[in-house]
Amino acid sequence: MRVQMEKEGIVWPMDVPLLRTITTTFNAPESKLLINSFFMPKVFYGLAGLQLFVGSMAQLGRKKAFIVTDKGVKGLASIVEKALRGVGIEVKVNEGVEPEVPLHVPRQMAEEMSQWGPDLIVAVGGGSVMDTAKVSWILYEVPEADLVAIDPMKPLGLRKKALLACIPTTSGTGSEATNVAVVHDESVSPARKEGVLHPELYPDFAVLDPRFVVRMPKDLTLWTAMDALSHAVDCYLCRSSNPISDALAVKAIKMIFTYLPLVLERLDNLQLRLRMQVAAMIAGAAFSNGGIGTTHALAHNIGAIFGVHHGMACGVTIPYVIKFYAEVDDKFLSLAEELGIKGEGREEVLRALLDYFLAFYKKVGAPLTMRDLGIKEEDFKAKEDLFVKYALMDPTGPMAPRQPSYEEMRQLIEDVYYGRV
Ligand SMILES: [Fe+2]
Numbered sequence: 001m002r003v004q005m006e007k008e009g010i011v012w013p014m015d016v017p018l019l020r021t022i023t024t025t026f027n028a029p030e031s032k033l034l035i036n037s038f039f040m041p042k043v044f045y046g047l048a049g050l051q052l053f054v055g056s057m058a059q060l061g062r063k064k065a066f067i068v069t070d071k072g073v074k075g076l077a078s079i080v081e082k083a084l085r086g087v088g089i090e091v092k093v094n095e096g097v098e099p100e101v102p103l104h105v106p107r108q109m110a111e112e113m114s115q116w117g118p119d120l121i122v123a124v125g126g127g128s129v130m131d132t133a134k135v136s137w138i139l140y141e142v143p144e145a146d147l148v149a150i151d152p153m154k155p156l157g158l159r160k161k162a163l164l165a166c167i168p169t170t171s172g173t174g175s176e177a178t179n180v181a182v183v184h185d186e187s188v189s190p191a192r193k194e195g196v197l198h199p200e201l202y203p204d205f206a207v208l209d210p211r212f213v214v215r216m217p218k219d220l221t222l223w224t225a226m227d228a229l230s231h232a233v234d235c236y237l238c239r240s241s242n243p244i245s246d247a248l249a250v251k252a253i254k255m256i257f258t259y260l261p262l263v264l265e266r267l268d269n270l271q272l273r274l275r276m277q278v279a280a281m282i283a284g285a286a287f288s289n290g291g292i293g294t295t296h297a298l299a300h301n302i303g304a305i306f307g308v309h310h311g312m313a314c315g316v317t318i319p320y321v322i323k324f325y326a327e328v329d330d331k332f333l334s335l336a337e338e339l340g341i342k343g344e345g346r347e348e349v350l351r352a353l354l355d356y357f358l359a360f361y362k363k364v365g366a367p368l369t370m371r372d373l374g375i376k377e378e379d380f381k382a383k384e385d386l387f388v389k390y391a392l393m394d395p396t397g398p399m400a401p402r403q404p405s406y407e408e409m410r411q412l413i414e415d416v417y418y419g420r421v
Helices: 002-007 017-027 029-034 049-059 071-086 104-116 127-141 218-237 243-265 270-290 294-306 310-326 331-338 345-364 377-393 406-418
Strands: 042-045 064-069 090-094 120-125 163-168 180-185 192-197 205-208
Touching: 042 049, 042 270, 049 071, 049 163, 049 205, 064 071, 064 104, 064 127, 071 090, 071 120, 090 104, 104 127, 120 127, 127 163, 127 180, 127 192, 163 270, 205 270, 218 243, 218 270, 218 294, 218 310, 218 331, 243 270, 243 331, 243 345, 294 310, 294 377, 294 406, 310 331, 310 345, 310 406, 331 345, 377 406
Parallel strands: 042 205, 064 090, 064 120, 120 163, 163 205
Antiparallel strands: 180 192
């Protein structure tokens, strides 16, 4: 397999020393006994969540808050601005976030932060806003940091100047509870996608107020929820998962199965919206501590190669990846048990579990194949080789319970395209 990959010019993720160290540490049962950690932000949630948050910030003696946001959610950012001013905190707002986080934006924001000196950074928005805030925070605290070479095994030195709070306006990425930010480095052409990952990057506070997501349109509500579902399912099945991430992942899966169909019928219901916010946040906390695998190795490339929304791309992969892992690993049996799914023997349980997911997809109207996403067969065929190569190179690979060969990955990708599950 290695020879074949080298011939294809593929970098085997386990050849990257840092990834090998992290993965080995994550996965060895002995290490899990000795070294383990679980990080997540302090969470304020519900209709009084924002008020509780700003009250706590005043109690902590925070004086200057820098709000990172974009023009699309300006109105929501001004609610936060007013609440912070109400407890005597000075506020500056920068609404210049751009989609995909081109690096010049956080650089410019960090510059503005350095001139003004905030002791609190508040992100109000979706994934790109939260990622921009995380990267701006790094550059504000450690201006000399080389973003593409941050070593998660070494201290970074955040929180000497400011704390970070995230107030998400979508319910899916879970970025409010993760230690990752994705940026685009435009100093190279075409711009290169870079993941910045560090344990210090977990936000200090997450605020889940249903008023901030209640206006999300129906399609975005579905897409982002499918992203959250993939985080929870994949994390549970990954070899890097742990008892805490398992507990959160199972709860998130159950909440999404229960509340997503209801919220899609009643988009303005704050109770239902809040439950989906909590599900997405705990799914984020689960995968950033317990790992994520092949759903995202595929989805990153369905997004990059075919321009599909990340959530929808993640959504289509889930049943296929469950089946793919099940060919070599048994953890799907305990997922089925958690969900109350029964059957006589391994194969029957797997079939029942897959049918349970397929019925859910039907119920919420989620696409189930790459073809359903509108990708034409000739386009798929033309880019299939590239897709297989990139999926094998994805950094999520080593956390998955199955390390596929080139042919196995191609087979999986074709199954997702043609709907063989
Ligand atoms: Fe995701």
